[in-house]
């Protein structure tokens with residue numbers, strides 16, 4: 001996440017100061033008192049099971065050929081379990097049900113808290129404009145990647161008795 005340079009309340013350049021145990025960007029004007037807390041943003045993620053297979057999708061903005069879980073931001077006052085069903089319908093065109101909480105995972109690079117669910121979805125897959133392609137993999141062949149959503153997939157596979165391999169994302173590895 002890009003840090004604020006200027007105070008969003010009074011437009012003064014922010015300074016760095018220790019506040020609440022961490023160095024944060026704060027407004028130098030005491031009367032304004034703005035502190036950029038930089039709290040993580042919650043994001044829901046879905047391990048989508050469709051006709052017995054896991055649906056992984058590629059975001060249109062991702063440069064490399066990498067397939068991941070369906071993710072999205074919560075709306076104000078929205079229950080995460082409702083949000084994950086909404087995202088699956090919006091992005092894949094599938095009717096999803098029975099959201100089952102997998103866990104929450106820190107996605108450090110994006111300063112997000114990933115709230116992951118498994119859902120069972122029905123219908124015909126129709127991608128929205130955010131996604132450029134998808135693959136379906138059998139759970140016994142699924143692999144995971146070393147980041148928040150990948151760990152959620154790993155944990156769900158473990159819960160079903162599978163022992164997925166880690167995808168090697170290094171340049172010499174086979175990749176996603």
Ligand SMILES: [Zn+2]
Pocket residue numbers: 007008009010011012027028029032033034
């Ligand atoms: Zn200010």
